[in-house]
Every structure is written in C-alpha cells, then in structure tokens.
Amino acid sequence: xxxxxxxxxxxxxxxxxxxxxxxxxxxxxxxxxxxxxxxxxxxxxxxxxxxxxxxxxxxxxxxxxxxxxxxxxxxxxxxxxxxxxxxxxxxxxxxxxxxxxxxxxxxxxxxxxxxxxxxxxxxxxxxxxxxxxxxxxxxxxxxxxxxxxxxxxxxxxxxxxxxxxxxxxxxxxxxxxxxxxxxxxxxxxxxxxxxxxxxxxxxxxxxxxxxxxxxxxxxxxxxxxxxxxxxxxxxxxxxxxxxxxxxxxxxxxxxxxxxxxxxxxxxxxxxxxxxx
Amino acid sequence: xxxxxxxxxxxxxxxxxxxxxxxxxxxxxxxxxxxxxxxxxxxxxxxxxxxxxxxxxxxxxxxxxxxxxxxxxxxxxxxxxxxxxxxxxxxxxxxxxxxxxxxxxxxxxxxxxxxxxxxxxxxxxxxxxxxxxxxxxxxxxxxxxxxxxxxxxxxxxxxxxxxxxxxxxxxxxxxxxxxxxxxxxxxxxxxxxxxxxxxxxxxxxxxxxxxxxxxxxxxxxxxxxxxxxxxxxxxxxxxxxxxxxxxxxxxxxxxxxxxxxxxxxxxxxxxxxxxxxxxxxxxxxxxxxxxxxxxxxxxxxxxxxxxxxxxxxxxxxxxxxxxxxxxxxxxxxxxxxxxxxxxxxxxxxxxxxxxxxxxxxxxxxxxxxxxxxxxxxxxxxxxxxxxxxxxxxxxxxxxxxxxxxxxxxxxxxxxxxxxxxxxxxxxxxxxxxxxxxxxxxxxxxxxxxxxxxxxxxxxxxxxxxxxxxxxxxxxxxxxxxxxxxxxxxxxxxxxxxxxxxxxxxxxxxxxxxxxxxxxxxxxxxxxxxxxxxxxxxxxxxxxxxxxxxxxxxxxxxxxxxxxxxxxxxxxxxxxxxxxxxxxxxxxxxxxxxxxxxxxxxxxxxxxxxxxxxxxxxxxxxxxxxxxxxxxxxxxxxxxxxxxxxxxxx
Numbered sequence: 001x002x003x004x005x006x007x008x009x010x011x012x013x014x015x016x017x018x019x020x021x022x023x024x025x026x027x028x029x030x031x032x033x034x035x036x037x038x039x040x041x042x043x044x045x046x047x048x049x050x051x052x053x054x055x056x057x058x059x060x061x062x063x064x065x066x067x068x069x070x071x072x073x074x075x076x077x078x079x080x081x082x083x084x085x086x087x088x089x090x091x092x093x094x095x096x097x098x099x100x101x102x103x104x105x106x107x108x109x110x111x112x113x114x115x116x117x118x119x120x121x122x123x124x125x126x127x128x129x130x131x132x133x134x135x136x137x138x139x140x141x142x143x144x145x146x147x148x149x150x151x152x153x154x155x156x157x158x159x160x161x162x163x164x165x166x167x168x169x170x171x172x173x174x175x176x177x178x179x180x181x182x183x184x185x186x187x188x189x190x191x192x193x194x195x196x197x198x199x200x201x202x203x204x205x206x207x208x209x210x211x212x213x214x215x216x217x218x219x220x221x222x223x224x225x226x227x228x229x230x231x232x233x234x235x236x237x238x239x240x241x242x243x244x245x246x247x248x249x250x251x252x253x254x255x256x257x258x259x260x261x262x263x264x265x266x267x268x269x270x271x272x273x274x275x276x
Numbered sequence: 277x278x279x280x281x282x283x284x285x286x287x288x289x290x291x292x293x294x295x296x297x298x299x300x301x302x303x304x305x306x307x308x309x310x311x312x313x314x315x316x317x318x319x320x321x322x323x324x325x326x327x328x329x330x331x332x333x334x335x336x337x338x339x340x341x342x343x344x345x346x347x348x349x350x351x352x353x354x355x356x357x358x359x360x361x362x363x364x365x366x367x368x369x370x371x372x373x374x375x376x377x378x379x380x381x382x383x384x385x386x387x388x389x390x391x392x393x394x395x396x397x398x399x400x401x402x403x404x405x406x407x408x409x410x411x412x413x414x415x416x417x418x419x420x421x422x423x424x425x426x427x428x429x430x431x432x433x434x435x436x437x438x439x440x441x442x443x444x445x446x447x448x449x450x451x452x453x454x455x456x457x458x459x460x461x462x463x464x465x466x467x468x469x470x471x472x473x474x475x476x477x478x479x480x481x482x483x484x485x486x487x488x489x490x491x492x493x494x495x496x497x498x499x500x501x502x503x504x505x506x507x508x509x510x511x512x513x514x515x516x517x518x519x520x521x522x523x524x525x526x527x528x529x530x531x532x533x534x535x536x537x538x539x540x541x542x543x544x545x546x547x548x549x550x551x552x553x554x555x556x557x558x559x560x561x562x563x564x565x566x567x568x569x570x571x572x573x574x575x576x577x578x579x580x581x582x583x584x585x586x587x588x589x590x591x592x593x594x595x596x597x598x599x600x601x602x603x604x605x606x607x608x609x610x611x612x613x614x615x616x617x618x619x620x621x622x623x624x625x626x627x628x629x630x631x632x633x634x635x636x637x638x639x640x641x642x643x644x645x646x647x648x649x650x651x652x653x654x655x656x657x658x659x660x661x662x663x664x665x666x667x668x669x670x671x672x673x674x675x676x677x678x679x680x681x682x683x684x685x686x687x688x689x690x691x692x693x694x695x696x697x698x699x700x701x702x703x704x705x706x707x708x709x710x711x712x713x714x715x716x717x718x719x720x721x722x723x724x725x726x727x728x729x730x731x732x733x734x735x736x737x738x739x740x741x742x743x744x745x746x747x748x749x750x751x752x753x754x755x756x757x758x759x760x761x762x763x764x765x766x767x768x769x770x771x772x773x774x775x776x777x778x779x780x781x782x783x784x785x786x787x788x789x790x791x792x793x794x795x796x797x798x799x800x801x802x803x804x805x806x807x808x809x810x811x812x813x814x815x816x817x818x819x820x821x822x823x824x825x826x827x828x829x830x831x832x833x834x835x836x837x838x839x840x841x842x843x844x845x846x847x848x849x850x851x852x853x854x855x856x857x858x859x860x861x862x863x864x865x866x867x868x869x870x871x872x873x874x875x876x877x878x879x880x881x882x883x884x885x886x887x888x889x890x891x892x893x894x895x896x897x898x899x900x901x902x903x904x905x906x907x908x909x910x911x912x913x914x915x916x917x918x919x920x921x922x923x924x925x
Contacts, residue, residue, distance in 0.1 A: 068486065
C-alpha cells in the first residue's frame with residue numbers, strides 16, 4: 001500500500017480463449033495503479049505491455065469498446081462476477097469491493113470469438129423478430145409526427161435508452177446459449193437465424209415491442225409484434241426471475257414492459273379467439 | 277442487365293440516413309461498419325438538433341437567420357449554398373425524425389420542446405433528454421433494420437475499410453475491407469462508395485470521440501488521391517470531463533438549460549463551491565460576453581476557459597486545469613427531465629452528483645470541421661441543385677463523403693446542435709444524386725471485366741497485411757507511439773497555436789511517423805488481431821496529422837477555432853471618439869486584407885512521398901457577405917458602426 005491508501009498495483013485475472021471451440025484459460029496480469037482508472041484503461045495498459053504476472057509475453061487481450069461513456073453498449077463483459085460495461089467500471093470502486101484483484105470474463109450466453117469479444121448477432125436478430133421499428137409510409141415531407149403528451153414521452157423515453165448491450169440476457173436464467181454446432185463449420189445466415197428464432201427473445205426485445213406498440217404509429221402493427229411475442233421463444237419463456245431489471249445499466253423498467261406484454265398478449269389471444 | 281450497388285462505409289447518422297433513403301429509391305445498398313451500426317459514435321451526441329421552428333419564427337427567426345448564425349459562427353469559411361440548403365431542410369428533418377419515433381421532449385400541451393444553444397439568440401434546438409444523438413441514431417438504425425429484413429439493405433458489420441478500388445481511369449469501383457474477427461481481406465465491388473466515417477479525434481490521443489474515430493478511413497481515401505480540406509479546423513469543446521481513457525463530453529445543453537460557468541475570484545479557493553458567496557465568484561463568460569453569456573460560440577468559450585486556467589491561474593483545482601459548470605440553482609426534477617443522460621454520465625464517472633455540486637470541466641478535442649473535400653452544385657436560388665451527382669462527391673469519381681468526414685457546413689467553427697442536422701441532411705440529400713450518378717454509368721463494378729481489378733486490389737492489401745504479421749519483434753510499441761502523437765498534436769494544434777510550436781511538432785511527427793512504420797506487433801496471429809488493426813489505423817493517422825499541422829502552420833491569421841495570438845486583431849481601447857473612429861477604420865481595412873488573403877479553403881493533397889502539399893480555393897460567399905466576428909470584442913460597437921458606414925452601398 002502507498003501512503004494514500006491506494007495500492008501501488010493490482011492484479012487482473014482474465015478468462016481468455018484464442019478462438020471459437022478452443023479451450024479457455026485464466027491469465028493474470030499486474031497493472032500499476034493510477035487515479036481515475038476504469039476497466040478500459042486497465043485493458044489499454046495490458047495491451048501496451050502484454051506480459052503475465054509470471055513474466056510470459058502473451059498476445060494482448062481482445063475486447064470490444066467504442067464510446068467509453070456507457071451509451072454504445074459495446075464493452076459489456078462480466079467484471080468481478082457482474083455483467084456490466086467496462087467503461088463505467090471504475091477501478092477504485094472495484095478494488096474497494098474486492099481489494100487487490102479484478103476478474104474479467106466474457107459474457108457466457110454468447111459464443112466467444114476471442115477473449116472478451118463475443119458474438120451478439122442474436123440480440124439484434126430479436127429486434128427483427130419483434131419488428132422493432134415504425135412502419136412509416138416514406139421519408140418524404142409529411143409534416144410532424146403525432147402530437148404526444150409529456151406523460152407519453154416520459155413513458156417511452158426510458159425504453160428508447162436501450163443500447164442493446166446484452167446485460168439483461170446474460171443475467172436471465174431462461175436465456176440460454178444457442179448451440180450452432182449441429183450445423184458444423186459453414187453455418188448459413190438462414191440456418192443461424194432459424195436457430196435464433198426458436199430461442200428466447202429476451203427482456204430487451206420484449207421491452208422494444210412494448211415501446212413500439214405504445215407509439216401512435218407503431219400501434220397500427222401492434223398485432224404483428226404480439227404474434228411475435230407469443231411465438232416459440234416468446235414471452236411465455238420468461239420465468240419472472242427479474243434479474244434483467246436488476247442488471248440493466250440504463251435502469252430500464254424491463255419487468256414493467258414484460259408485465260404489460262403479458263397482459264397485451266393475453267388480450268390479443270382472446271381477441272383472436274373471438275375473431276375466428 | 278446489370279445490377280449496380282452502393283457501398284456506404286460508416287453506420288452513424290449520415291451513413292444510415294443515406295442508406296435508408298437509397299433503399300427507398302430502390303437502389304441496392306450495403307452498409308459497412310466497424311461496429312454494429314447501433315454502436316456508432318453518433319450515440320455520443322447529447323444536446324439536440326437545430327432548426328427554425330414555429331416558435332422562433334414568431335420572434336422573427338427564419339431559415340435565413342439560421343444560415344446567418346451558422347456562417348457568422350463559422351467565421352465565413354464554409355461555402356454558403358450547402359448551408360442554405362441544409363437550414364432550409366431543417367424543419368422537415370425534425371418532422372421526419374418525429375415521425376420515426378424519436379422521443380423529443382414535449383411541452384405540457386404536447387408540442388416539441390426547444391432549448392437554446394450556443395451562437396444564437398433563438399431557441400432552435402429540439403432534444404430528446406440529453407441523449408439526442410442516441411435517439412436519432414436508433415430511429416435510423418430501426419429503419420435500416422426494417423429494410424435489411426426486407427432484403428433491401430445488406431449489412432457488412434465488423435469490417436474495416438482498407439481503401440477504395442480505383443480503375444485505370446481513376447474511377448472508384450468499390451473498396452477493399454478486412455473482417456475484424458476472421459481477418460479475411462476481400463474486395464466489395466460497388467458503383468458508388470460513400471464514406472460516412474466520422475471525425476479523427478484519436479489523432480489527438482484522448483478526445484470526446486469514440487475509439488472508432490481514428491480518421492483512418494478518410495486517410496486511406498486521401499492516400500488514394502482524395503483531397504483533404506480545412507484539416508486545421510478542429511473544434512475543441514469547452515466543456516468535457518477529464519478522464520484517463522477519454523475526455524467525456526458535457527453537453528452544451530447544460531448551459532442551454534441555464535448552467536453557469538465560473539471560478540472563485542480567489543485562486544484555488546479551498547472552500548466547497550457552494551460555500552463561496554456570489555460576489556466572490558467570477559462568472560467570466562457572462563461578464564465578458566453580456567449578449568450571449570454562457571452561450572458564446574464554442575471556440576470562444578474554449579479559449580476563455582483555457583485562458584482563465586492557464587494564463588490567469590484561476591483553475592479551481594490546484595492539481596489540474598478546470599472550471600466549475602454549475603447547475604445547482606436549477607430544480608432537480610427539471611434537470612432530470614431535460615439533462616438526465618449527461619448528469620448520470622457525470623455521476624457515474626466522477627462519483628459526484630452534479631445536481632448538488634458544481635461539475636469540474638475543461639475543454640477537449642471534439643469535432644473535425646475539416647474533412648474530405650467534396651463538390652456541390654449550386655441552384656439558381658442559392659441552395660443546392662436537386663439530384664445533382666456532383667454534390668458530396670470527392671475529387672475521385674464515384675467516391676462520395678458525407679457527415680463529419682466531409683468539410684462542408686461548419687467552416688472555421690461549428691455551432692452546437694448543427695452537426696446532427698448536417699449529418700442527417702447530407703445523408704438524405706446525397707441519395708438522389710447518387711441515383712442519378714448510377715444512371716449515368718453504362719456498366720457495373722460487379723461485371724466480370726472488373727474481376728482482375730478486384731483481385732489485384734485484394735492481393736495488394738493482403739500482401740501488406742501479411743508483411744505486418746511477419747514483422748520482427750523488438751521494435752517500437754504502437755500504443756506508446758499513439759500516446760506520443762496525441763501529446764504532440766494536443767499541445768501544438770488545439771486551443772492556442774504558435775508557429776514555432778507547430779514547426780517543432782511537424783518535425784516530431786515526421787520522426788514519429790518513421791518510427792511507427794517500423795513498430796512491432798505483440799500479436800502476430802491471424803484471428804481477431806486487434807493489435808494489427810490498431811497499428812494500421814495508427815499508421816494512417818499520420819497523413820491527416822501532417823495535413824492538420826501544415827494547414828495550421830501556413831494559415832497566419834485567427835479564424836474560428838484556429839487561433840494564433842501572433843495574428844490576433846485586438847479591439848479598440850481608446851476613449852477619444854476621433855481616435856476610436858480612426859482605429860476602427862484601420863481595423864476594418866486590416867480585416868478586409870486578412871479576408872482577401874485567408875478567406876479560402878485549405879486543400880491538402882499528398883505528394884509522391886506521401887507528404888501533404890497545400891493549395892487554396894475560393895469560398896462561395898455569395899449569399900451573406902463576410903463581416904467582422906465581434907462577439908464580446910472590446911470596441912465592437914465602433915467597429916460595427918464603421919463597418920456599416922463603409923458597406924452602406
């Protein structure tokens with residue numbers, strides 16, 4: 001310990017994997033302490049000097065990042081056992097919670113490409129499944145959109161902050177990794193999407209469906225979204241563990257969206273029954 | 277029958293706006309991006325998007341005044357027809373984004389709310405909390421996903437643009453790119469390639485920009501012969517949160533909603549800021565700029581904050597330069613409703629609640645006003661001709677540039693909340709022009725006759741990539757070279773510029789560029805090798821860094837963000853009316869001489885050795901004649917009076 005109560009350095013344990021299908025392994029690095037560090041600057045330090053604690057020169061750790069201010073969602077990983085963004089994981093806080101060491105792992109619900117980089121295509125596929133867009137006529141000049149009250153804006157706004165980071169999926173007991181190994185090496189996009197489309201959508205996509213169904217223009221295609229929520233891998237898979245809302249970095253009311261989706265799909269089923 | 281295709285490189289606001297419009301026009305379009313497009317840097321834009329609106333119109337505002345504010349704020353360096361067209365489109369663009377579901381803040385009656393931004397006296401800025409860029413980007417991302425699911429747009433995410441493919445006539449026929457995961461290098465034949473790759477903040481090391489904003493794509497176009505314009509005009513944003521890995525933006529909207537910038541009158545007053553009484557606080561922007569107050573244009577606010585810390589020694593923190601940005605007088609619920617996003621960023625990264633304690637902020641590199649030189653076709657009414665294939669095309673036929681990576685719209689200084697407008701506008705506007713360009717072509721890049729061209733372009737890039745992987749170990753470390761480059765550029769080419777410092781910086785950067793070429797990789801594998809991708813981007817930072825430095829060295833004047841104290845034109849201090857008048861006349865003459873010499877676009881091209889050489893081009897100032905930019909200048913009234921006398925006819 002230095003005189004200021006801060007360590008001179010700390011240890012970082014990283015679960016590494018060279019490529020898909022390769023075994024994973026732990027590697028340990030010692031990083032000199034500086035003020036104002038976050039996990040991104042820790043990874044940058046390691047990249048600049050990739051030498052393990054036992055003196056082996058290794059390849060730098062691969063990780064994803066872009067905005068570094070927790071609005072792009074890229075740098076999501078499991079830090080000291082909790083899924084979150086690396087940019088907003090401050091070293092001082094991490095060391096206060098667990099002195100001496102920081103542990104980094106890739107998200108476990110998505111296939112690892114390398115080290116901390118995972119393949120999150122499934123997450124974006126879910127947005128296609130629930131048709132997470134407004135079906136406006138065209139991009140010509142047709143005047144303003146529908147007038148909305150402050151209350152409507154304030155209900156929609158938190159849902160629009162979803163940055164597709166995947167925290168809610170990592171924490172969800174029902175969201176399981178999709179096994180594409182049956183397709184072998186050259187999985188086609190169609191095969192992959194078909195496999196994704198049978199699997200659980202996840203809280204983020206359910207919440208987006210509710211966002212668009214709540215919009216005056218989105219309402220016109222609400223039935224299609226509800227059908228998607230009721231199809232295989234839809235809302236019925238949700239086990240109501242409520243982990244999603246607890247880990248969401250944007251504090252999006254995901255369980256409120258899920259509850260609303262549950263009610264809306266029930267009504268939709270009854271309506272469909274009587275329409276036949 | 278041939279199938280033509282457009283390749284958009286970059287999935288931020290400009291790239292996505294162009295691709296959805298092209299898809300609507302029925303043009304086959306691919307979007308290439310380093311990241312899933314939803315993670316593009318546009319998400320970092322916070323404060324809002326400008327346009328004239330019904331309320332400002334009732335105060336006498338008009339598109340013409342938006343044009344005037346933009347060119348006056350930009351110190352008249354931008355061509356005026358593109359700006360005129362952009363501001364005319366402003367209201368329609370906000371309406372379109374509204375229809376696309378952007379959750380703009382609302383008034384109690386349900387109208388879109390607006391706030392004031394810098395460099396204007398009107399409340400033109402529509403906003404969605406303090407995450408407007410994110411919301412706008414998501415709306416476009418959703419539309420592009422809609423087209424993608426209908427098979428009308430192909431996404432090429434996770435690929436790095438390595439360079440355009442030019443045929444022997446010099447026309448762009450596609451691009452070579454590299455997959456960031458598999459490292460595969462392959463050609464993408466395209467009849468038009470559009471670069472929408474953003475700014476180059478990483479050349480300055482830390483900035484408010486994202487990790488993808490290396491400028492490498494623009495640089496690769498420049499290395500293929502594209503011209504780079506006004507590179508020396510780099511916006512340094514007045515208010516950012518200093519950090520070890522990044523300087524995080526603290527939006528101008530904080531001041532737009534009433535935030536006040538101040539320092540204690542006593543240097544490094546040890547009292548907590550809220551215990552310092554009003555009369556011991558120095559609200560230096562409000563005192564020095566009574567009309568605009570805290571909302572002077574960015575270049576001016578930045579210089580004042582820099583000056584108060586560096587020259588006046590009034591930084592609030594003895595360890596590092598910073599000033600207070602104070603919101604604590606505004607009610608909490610209002611702050612949460614209008615600025616929640618940025619306040620949470622401050623809270624998360626600084627561990628301090630800005631609703632209770634004034635924020636500590638300092639300027640940071642933020643935006644590239646300069647960029648790839650692109651053409652335009654003027655219309656009879658002074659705007660842009662509709663559907664012209666010339667508009668936004670670089671000097672390489674078939675290669676276009678839009679968004680932050682081109683040089684139109686912002687001149688020598690960008691006004692806050694104009695960038696989101698220029699990105700969406702240039703994306704939407706360019707689409708019909710590209711369609712007419714395609715119509716004028718008699719073949720397609722996917723024709724078999726172009727196969728040899730594609731293969732040889734791929735082979736060249738593959739060879740240079742393989743060479744990197746075969747490098748010996750023990751050379752310089754690319755990450756440390758980047759650090760050094762950032763330090764040199766930040767000290768020589770940001771807020772205050774001196775010819776001596778710039779000259780030294782050019783020497784250092786030249787030497788560093790040579791060292792960079794010989795640097796070693798710590799990863800020589802061929803799978804998700806971020807080390808080699810970064811190193812190649814680093815190498816490509818140098819041509820732009822040199823263009824910025826050479827442009828700055830040559831330009832012996834002050835204009836917008838480019839400030840050289842040696843060439844500053846101080847105000848009028850004399851009290852004697854006759855003497856004041858005489859000095860003002862002299863000032864105006866000097867001003868006209870300066871414009872004659874320097875009201876020109878700087879254009880850098882790379883010579884045979886890859887070094888920039890500079891040329892200059894006249895600026896189209898046909899709509900609003902340049903006039904002295906007098907925000908807060910001492911003696912501004914008399915200069916204005918004399919200027920009007922001289923230009924009465």
